C-alpha cells in the first residue's frame with residue numbers, strides 16, 4: 001500500500017467499517033479471536049490458537065478465520081477468546097485450554113450451542129461502536 | 134439450527150453461593166416445560182463481576198441484565214421475556230443507583246468499568262492497522278492536521294482536564310503549552326515513557342500490546358501541536374511482545390503515510406524511534422529517562438529546568454506516560470467536554486489498574502475516576518480469594534501506601550489517595566488478606582526502592598539503607614520501641630531532602646503502615662510474634678499431639694529431615710533443624726501443624 005492522502009484514508013476507513021459491520025450482521029464468516037497479550041500467551045494462548053487451527057482443519061471448516069487481539073483484562077480466566085458466528089450473539093470464552101477449544105469448535109461453531117461454564121463477558125461497553133462521536 | 138435466545142446464568146463463586154445453581158435448574162425446567170429447549174439454550178457462565186447484585190441472569194441477544202434473581206423468578210423470566218418478548222422490568226438492574234460517577238448517557242450502568250484507554254484492547258488485531266483505522270483510528274490525527282490549530286488542541290486538553298497517568302498527575306495541557314511556547318528552538322521532541330517499573334504493574338504493557346497505534350497517533354498529534362518532528366518511545370527490553378507490536382505498527386503507519394515525511398499529504402513530517410531501557414526503575418523518572426536516551430547513565434537531575442523547556446539534548450520535550458497518550462485521540466475525537474464529564478472534579482477521565490494479590494478476579498480494570506476502592510475490589514474483583522478476610526490494599530507501588538477497610542469507600546482520584554497517605558501511582562493495586570504480614574510487605578517495597586536507588590544523593594542512598602536495617606531488625610524480633618520513631622524521622626528527612634521522587638516517596642510504605650498498623654509493628658517489637666505467621670524468625674512450627682495421627686506425610690516432605698516419629702505415633706519437629714519452609718504445614722491433611 002502506498003502512502004495515503006486524507007481522502008484515501010477516509011475511504012479506507014469507510015470500507016473497513018462496512019466490512020466489519022457485515023460480519024457482525026449477516027456475514028457467512030465465523031471469526032475466532034484469540035487474546036494474545038503477554039498474559040494470554042503465558043497462560044497458553046498459543047497452544048489454544050494452534051488447537052483451533054488443527055480442529056478447523058480436521059472438521060474441514062474453511063469459512064472460519066482465526067485472528068489475534070490484545071488483552072481483554074480478564075487475567076483470572078486467561079486464555080480468553082471471542083467467537084463471532086453468524087446468527088449468534090458474539091461470545092467471550094475464558095479458561096480455554098485445548099480441550100475447551102475442541103468443544104468450542106464442535107459445540108459452538110458446528111452445532112451453534114454455547115459451551116457452558118466458560119462464557120464470560122466483556123468488562124465494559126464499547127465507546128467506539130457508535131461512530132466514536 | 135441456531136438457538137433463538139440464550140439465557141446465561143452467572144456461575145461465579147460468589148453467585149454460586151447465592152443459589153445460582155437452583156436458578157439454573159429452574160430455568161432449565163421452565164424452558165423444557167414450555168417446549169422451548171430447541172429454541173432456547175440455558176448456560177452457566179463465569180463471573181460477570183457484579184457480585185454485589187448477584188445472582189445475575191443475562192438474556193441474549195437482547196442483552197437484558199437481570200439482578201438478584203431467585204429460583205422462583207424463573208417462570209416469569211421464561212414466560213414474559215422468552216415467550217412474550219417483554220423484559221421483566223422489576224428484575225432489571227436499576228440504572229439510577231450508579232449514575233454518580235459516569236454521567237455519560239450511553240454507559241451500560243451495570244458495568245462499573247469504562248474503557249477509554251483500553252477501548253481497542255481485546256477488540257482489534259494489534260498487528261493490523263486496518264482494524265485500528267476501522268475503529269476511528271487516525272481520525273483524531275486528521276482533525277489535528279487539517280482542522281485544528283495548535284492552540285485549539287491545547288484548549289481541548291485543558292477543557293478535558295487530563296492529568297498525567299505516570300504518577301505525578303501533572304496537567305497535560307500545561308506541559309504541551311510550555312513546549313509549544315518556546316519559540317527559538319531549532320528542534321523539539323516528543324517522548325513516550327513506557328518504562329513501567331513498579332512491581333505488579335502491567336497496564337502500559339497491555340496497552341502497547343493491544344493497541345500500539347493509539348500511542349503512535351497521539352505522539353504525532355503532539356508533534357504537530359507543539360512543533361516537533363521526532364519522537365522516542367522509551368521501553369524496557371523486558372517487554373519483547375510490546376516492542377514487536379510497536380515495530381510492526383510503526384512500519385505499517387509509515388507504509389500508509391501516517392508516519393514519516395509529509396503525513397497524509399499535509400506537509401507535516403514526524404517520525405518515531407524506539408529506545409530500549411535495561412529495566413532500571415529510576416530510568417522511569419523523566420530526567421533520568423532522557424539522560425538514558427542520550428546515552429548517558431540514567432540518573433535524575435534537579436528540575437527546573439523542566440523537560441518541557443529544556444529536555445532531550447537540551448531541547449524542549451514533551452514527555453508523557455503510555456496511558457496518558459492513549460487518552461489523547463479519544464479526547465480530540467469526542468471533545469474535551471465529553472471527557473471532562475467522566476470522573477471527578479479533581480481528576481477527569483478513567484484510570485487503569487492492575488488488580489492483583491489475594492483477589493478473586495484479578496485483571497486489568499479501567500474505571501472512571503471517583504469509583505471507590507470497594508467497588509473495584511468487591512464488585513469488579515469479586516472480593517477476596519478463598520473467603521479470607523480483607524486486610525488492606527496497596528496502591529502506588531513502592532511510592533504508595535496501604536489503605537484499610539475504613540477508607541474503602543473513598544472515591545479514588547489523585548487528591549483523595551494522597552490524603553490517605555497513599556498515591557495513585559501508575560496503577561498497581563495489590564490486595565492483601567489476613568495472611569499477609571504488613572511488616573514483611575513493607576520490607577518488600579522498601580527493599581525494591583533501596584535496590585533501585587541510583588545512589589546519587591545521600592538522603593535516599595543512606596536513609597533508605599537505614600530504614601531497611603531497622604525493618605530487618607524488627608522482622609527478626611530485635612526491634613525496640615524507639616525504632617518506630619526513628620523510622621518516622623528518617624522517612625520525613627528523606628521526603629524533604631531527596632533529589633527525585635524515588636527517594637522522596639520511598640518511605641511512604643513505612644509511614645503509611647506504621648500509622649494504620651501500629652499494633653502489628655508492636656506485636657513484632659514487644660511480643661516478638663508475627664500475627665500473620667510470615668516472619669520466619671518469629672514463628673515456630675509445632676505438631677499438635679491431639680490431631681496428629683502419625684501418617685508420616687510431613688516427615689517425608691521435610692527437606693531437612695527435622696520431623697521424626699514412628700508410623701501411627703505422634704510426630705515431633707526438631708526446632709534446631711527446622712528451616713521454617715512451611716512444607717509440613719501445607720502437607721498435613723489433619724490440621725495438626727500449628728504456626729506459633
Ligand SMILES: Cc1cc2nc3c(=O)[nH]c(=O)nc-3n(C[C@H](O)[C@H](O)[C@H](O)COP(=O)(O)O)c2cc1C
Pocket residue numbers: 296297298299300301302303326327328329330331414415416417418419420452453454455457458559633634635
Ligand atoms: C522513580 C520514578 C520512576 C518512574 N517511573 C515511571 C514509569 O515507569 N512510567 C511513567 O510513565 N512515569 C514514571 N515516572 C514519572 C515520570 O517521571 C514522569 O512524571 C511521567 O513520565 C510524566 O508523564 P505523565 O505526565 O503523562 O504522567 C517515574 C518517576 C519516578 C520518580
Ligand code: SF4
Pocket residue numbers: 415432433585586587588589590591593594631632633634635636637
Ligand atoms: S532520590 Fe534516590 S534515585 Fe533519586 S536521585 Fe537521589 S539517590 Fe537517585
